[in-house]
Amino acid sequence: MKSKVKVAINGFGTIGKRVAIAINKQDDMVVSGIVKIKPDYNALFAKRMGMNIYTIDKEDANEFKKKGIEVYGTIEDLIKESDIIVDATPDGVGENYKKLYNKYGINSIFQGGEEANIADISFNALCNYDEAYGKKSIRVVSCNTTGLLRSICALSNLSKIEKVNAVLIRRGADPQEIKKGPINSIVLNPVGLPSHHALDVKTVIPWINISTAAVVVPTTLMHVHHVTIRFSNKVEKNDILEALMNSPRIILVDSAISGIQSTSQIIDSARLSKERGDINELVVFKDSITVDDNEVQFFQAVHQESIVVPENIDAIRASLELSSKMESINKTDKKLGINKILY
Amino acid sequence: MKSKVKVAINGFGTIGKRVAIAINKQDDMVVSGIVKIKPDYNALFAKRMGMNIYTIDKEDANEFKKKGIEVYGTIEDLIKESDIIVDATPDGVGENYKKLYNKYGINSIFQGGEEANIADISFNALCNYDEAYGKKSIRVVSCNTTGLLRSICALSNLSKIEKVNAVLIRRGADPQEIKKGPINSIVLNPVGLPSHHALDVKTVIPWINISTAAVVVPTTLMHVHHVTIRFSNKVEKNDILEALMNSPRIILVDSAISGIQSTSQIIDSARLSKERGDINELVVFKDSITVDDNEVQFFQAVHQESIVVPENIDAIRASLELSSKMESINKTDKKLGINKILY
Numbered sequence: 001m002k003s004k005v006k007v008a009i010n011g012f013g014t015i016g017k018r019v020a021i022a023i024n025k026q027d028d029m030v031v032s033g034i035v036k037i038k039p040d041y042n043a044l045f046a047k048r049m050g051m052n053i054y055t056i057d058k059e060d061a062n063e064f065k066k067k068g069i070e071v072y073g074t075i076e077d078l079i080k081e082s083d084i085i086v087d088a089t090p091d092g093v094g095e096n097y098k099k100l101y102n103k104y105g106i107n108s109i110f111q112g113g114e115e116a117n118i119a120d121i122s123f124n125a126l127c128n129y130d131e132a133y134g135k136k137s138i139r140v141v142s143c144n145t146t147g148l149l150r151s152i153c154a155l156s157n158l159s160k161i162e163k164v165n166a167v168l169i170r171r172g173a174d175p176q177e178i179k180k181g182p183i184n185s186i187v188l189n190p191v192g193l194p195s196h197h198a199l200d201v202k203t204v205i206p207w208i209n210i211s212t213a214a215v216v217v218p219t220t221l222m223h224v225h226h227v228t229i230r231f232s233n234k235v236e237k238n239d240i241l242e243a244l245m246n247s248p249r250i251i252l253v254d255s256a257i258s259g260i261q262s263t264s265q266i267i268d269s270a271r272l273s274k275e276r277g278d279i280n281e282l283v284v285f286k287d288s289i290t291v292d293d294n295e296v297q298f299f300q301a302v303h304q305e306s307i308v309v310p311e312n313i314d315a316i317r318a319s320l321e322l323s324s325k326m327e328s329i330n331k332t333d334k335k336l337g338i339n340k341i342l343y
Numbered sequence: 344m345k346s347k348v349k350v351a352i353n354g355f356g357t358i359g360k361r362v363a364i365a366i367n368k369q370d371d372m373v374v375s376g377i378v379k380i381k382p383d384y385n386a387l388f389a390k391r392m393g394m395n396i397y398t399i400d401k402e403d404a405n406e407f408k409k410k411g412i413e414v415y416g417t418i419e420d421l422i423k424e425s426d427i428i429v430d431a432t433p434d435g436v437g438e439n440y441k442k443l444y445n446k447y448g449i450n451s452i453f454q455g456g457e458e459a460n461i462a463d464i465s466f467n468a469l470c471n472y473d474e475a476y477g478k479k480s481i482r483v484v485s486c487n488t489t490g491l492l493r494s495i496c497a498l499s500n501l502s503k504i505e506k507v508n509a510v511l512i513r514r515g516a517d518p519q520e521i522k523k524g525p526i527n528s529i530v531l532n533p534v535g536l537p538s539h540h541a542l543d544v545k546t547v548i549p550w551i552n553i554s555t556a557a558v559v560v561p562t563t564l565m566h567v568h569h570v571t572i573r574f575s576n577k578v579e580k581n582d583i584l585e586a587l588m589n590s591p592r593i594i595l596v597d598s599a600i601s602g603i604q605s606t607s608q609i610i611d612s613a614r615l616s617k618e619r620g621d622i623n624e625l626v627v628f629k630d631s632i633t634v635d636d637n638e639v640q641f642f643q644a645v646h647q648e649s650i651v652v653p654e655n656i657d658a659i660r661a662s663l664e665l666s667s668k669m670e671s672i673n674k675t676d677k678k679l680g681i682n683k684i685l686y
Contacts, residue, residue, distance in 0.1 A: 165640070167510040167569045169529055169558055185607035186512055186560065186567040188642055191598040193633040211633075211640065213569045215512055217529065217560040224529045226510045226556045228571075255534040264528030290536040290554075297508070297554065299531055 005320055006032035008082035008106075010075065010097060012042050014174055014305050015111055016088030018278065019312045020051065023086075025335045026313060028322055032082040035075045039064040054078040079104045084316055087111065094118060101137075109315045112142025112200065112308070122203035124149040125314040125332075126248060129325035132318040140311045144168055144214075144223055145200040147302035150282040151227060152201070152208065154247035155296075158239055159231035161208060162294075168197060168214040169224045171263075171304060177220075187216040222263035222279075223302040230295045237291045244284055248329050249310060251279070251342050252286040258343055261285075263301055269343045270303075278306035280338045310336060348663055349375035351425035351449075353418065353440060355385045357517055357648050358454055359431030361621065362655045363394060366429075368678045369656060371665055375425040378418045382407040397421040422447045427659055430454065437461060444480075452658045455485025455543065455651070465546035467492040468657040468675075469591060472668035475661040483654045487511055487557075487566055488543040490645035493625040494570060495544070495551065497590035498639075501582055502574035504551060505637075511540060511557040512567045514606075514647060520563075530559040565606035565622075566645040573638045580634045587627055591672050592653060594622070594685050595629040601686055604628075606644055612686045613646075621649035623681045653679060 005028065009020045012034045020031045033052040036043045037060065044067070046053055052072040055061050061071035072078070079085060079100070084107040087094040091113030098118060101108045110118050119139035123132045127149050132138050141149065148166060155161070170189060173180035189195060195214040202208060244250050255261045260269060271277040280303075288299040310332045317328040332338070348371065352363045355377045363374045376395040379386045380403065387410070389396055395415040398404050404414035415421070422428060422443070427450040430437040434456025441461060444451045453461050462482035466475045470492050475481050484492065491509060498504070513532060516523035532538065538557040545551060587593050598604045603612060614620040623646075631642040653675045660671040675681070 165508070165571055169512055169560065171529075182562075182605065182607060184562050184564060185605045186514075186562055186565065186644075187605040187607075188567070188598075188628060188631065189604075191604045191628050191631050191642065193631055193640055211635065213631075213640065213642065215567055215569075215642075217512065218562055219525075219527050219529055219560065221527060222529065224531070224558055226558075228508055255531075261532075261534045262525065262528045262530040264525065264530075285531060285534050288531065288534050288536055288556075292554065297536055297556065299534065299556065299558075301529075 002028070004028055004030040005083040005322065006030060006081065007316060008032050008035070008078045008085040009088060010035040010085055011088035012036050012046055013088065013090070015308065017042055017045070018306055018309045019086055019088060022309050022313055022336055026331070029316060033072060033078040035078060039067045039069050043069055075100070079106050082106065084109065084320055086312060086316070107319045108137045109312060109319065110137065110139040112140060112145055114139060116200070116203040123311065123315050123318070124153065124204050125311050125325070125329055126150060127153040127204050129314060129318055129328065132315065134321050135319055138315045138319050140308050140315050141200055141204060143302050143304040143307045144170065144197050146307050146311060147223065147225060147282050147300060148197065148201050149204055150247070150250055151244065151284060151300055153205065154243050154250060155229060155240065158235055158243055159233045161229055162232055163230045164208060164210040165228040166210070166212045167226045168195065168212060170214055170216045171219050171221060171223055172216050173220055174305060175220045182216065182218050184218060189214040189216045219263065221267045223304055224263060225300045225302065226297070227300060228295060228297045232294065234294050235291060235296060237289060240289055240291065240296055248333060249281045249338060251281040251283045251340050253283050253342055254286045256287055266301055266342065273341065273343060275337065279303040280306050280310050280336060281340055282307065283342065310338060345371070347371055347373040348426040348665065349373060349424065350659060351375050351378070351421045351428040352431060353378040353428055354431035355379050355389055356431065356433070358651065360385055360388070361649055361652045362429055362431060365652050365656055365679055369674070372659060376415060376421045378421060382410045382412050386412055418443070422449050425449065427452065427663060429655060429659070450662045451480045452655060452662065453480065453482040455483060455488055457482060459543070459546040466654065466658050467496065467547050468654050468668070468672055469493060470496040470547050472657060472661055472671065475658065477664050478662055481658045481662050483651050483658050484543055484547060486645050486647040486650045487513065487540050489650050489654060490566070490568060490625050490643060491540065491544050492547055493590070493593055494587065494627060494643055495572070496548065497586050497593060498572060498583065501586055502576045502578055504572055505575055506573045507551060507553040508571040509553070509555045510569045511538065511555060513557055513559045514562050514564060514566055515559050516563055517648060518563045525559065525561050527561060532557040532559045562606065564610045566647055567606060568643045568645065569640070570643060571638060571640045575637065577637050578634055578639060580632060583632055583634065583639055584629070591676060592624045592681060594624040594626045594683050596626050596685055597629045599630055609644055609685065616684065616686060618680065622646040623649050623653050623679060624683055625650065626685065653681060
């Protein structure tokens with residue numbers, strides 16, 4: 001039997017912990033260890049899950065020992081015994097570790113909070129898995145960009161896309177973030193157009209003509225996008241529906257059947273049907289899909305904490321040439337219970 | 344000297360009280376009385392301002408008298424001694440009073456929460472003042488529709504408009520509303536497209552091709568719109584800027600100069616420079632204005648409590664044939680201190 005590839009995780013926050021749990025569900029990879037800076041509740045959880053904890057410096061280990069958490073060594077020790085590292089450090093911090101990863105020649109997966117040039121390629125499994133195959137370093141784009149790419153790539157075969165205009169209504173903070181706002185404001189993010197998301201989409205599919213605008217609002221649960229796609233030719237609503245239904249990692253939610261018309265209802269429903277209430281799928285509101293000649297408009301919702309988790313798993317397989325595109329996507333989705341069902 | 348026309352106000356909530364205050368600042372009209380159901384803080388304020396208070400039924404007067412508020416009669420008494428009535432009752436309630444107004448043959452101004460067919464015409468001063476001239480009943484469209492009409496009509500002379508797509512990020516409740524939500528959700532309003540705003544814009548300018556989508560978010564201060572207008576021909580950014588600058592009741596806010604990039608900063612700024620912090624103008628974010636060939640996109644913000652106040656004053660003048668369009672707009676703006684300046 002082929003041995004599992006060993007995956008190091010640097011950072012065990014919102015994304016890191018979810019990717020670690022997801023990796024240990026696969027049959028071709030295992031978490032070799034996680035790197036933590038502070039011995040907080042996430043570190044205590046990691047210990048209870050039997051994950052080996054490493055620190056940046058030897059000195060950091062003392063704080064962990066005081067809380068009864070064993071430390072297995074430094075990040076350099078962990079890198080030496082791993083095949084690939086997933087950098088899940090905060091936005092922009094991955095850049096600081098890039099030199100270290102390069103020093104040891106380890107393959108690396110970065111997150112969308114980093115600049116695009118940190119890695120050999122920016123990645124979305126559905127859009128450009130094959131181009132990422134064998135790449136030494138891969139950047140999994142951010143949650144909002146992943147959401148946009150899922151629907152755009154799912155619909156890009158119907159007809160030539162002339163223009164995408166998307167308005168992103170972003171959650172202000174993740175549920176545990178107590179120092180971020182806004183409490184009572186709609187913040188243009190930024191005022192100038194386009195928002196960076198349009199450029200970020202183009203790091204994966206450079207051929208697309210896209211403009212995005214974003215606002216931040218006082219909620220913690222999910223982002224909502226309003227997407228307008230103008231095609232070269234007239235499109236049929238049924239073709240749109242079929243393309244989205246047949247695409248991996250997209251849920252079509254029907255408000256007429258479920259009564260779901262908001263992010264809070266999506267999350268409440270997912271708390272019944274999904275582990276941790278995470279929704280790895282992009283949620284498209286089926287009855288918002290409206291076709292006007294060659295233009296389609298719809299609403300979609302993005303669970304910012306978890307939508308990139310399956311992409312990280314696929315990025316590991318692509319980088320280490322473990323599986324072909326659909327083999328990896330299908331395996332990831334099966335092991336993570338991604339079933340395109342919300343209720 | 345010409346005597347002032349006497350204006351009755353039915354309802355003294357968010358809109359009614361602001362319209363009453365605005366009327367008493369004009370030199371050609373005066374509030375003859377206001378109709379209140381409950382003797383709450385708004386009623387106590389009206390008393391202190393010297394406004395005459397009327398009730399629906401004689402029995403209601405007792406509750407007012409208990410609080411030391413004199414009642415001058417019933418709504419029918421008030422109508423008999425007034426030239427026109429502004430209905431500022433809650434959404435949909437104006438319909439119940441229409442018969443009463445008709446019984447006495449009094450001219451009437453309704454708000455945008457009523458169905459369009461309640462009045463002879465739906466109204467925005469900039470877009471269709473002349474068409475409303477002499478109309479027995481006029482409906483001032485809602486705050487969101489007013490905001491959309493201000494920018495659309497300001498730009499409609501530049502080139503033929505092919506399509507307007509607008510995404511409305513709506514405040515969940517007004518500041519004093521303690522029983523409305525959402526607290527932590529983005530609510531599609533509604534899921535199906537278009538939202539009613541597109542149809543409402545067409546009640547004033549039926550020739551427009553428009554689609555709108557709306558979400559409701561947890562904030563109380565202002566609405567934000569992202570507007571995309573596609574013209575028949577290429578447009579120049581300078582022409583857009585000039586048209587907006589020269590249009591009444593539009594403020595261009597420059598985030599690069601002011602640092603203002605959110606609704607809360609707009610309101611905080613208005614608290615210094617405007618009465619009650621009300622912003623009767625539509626606020627367009629100057630540095631969001633982005634032109635791509637024949638398409639322009641921008642953000643605008645709408646102060647839901649006060650944007651329709653000047654339109655109500657103009658509607659009174661149009662209905663009673665007191666002034667021509669620009670004469671009325673200029674007079675209203677001068678008396679209300681509407682100066683297109685935020686800071």
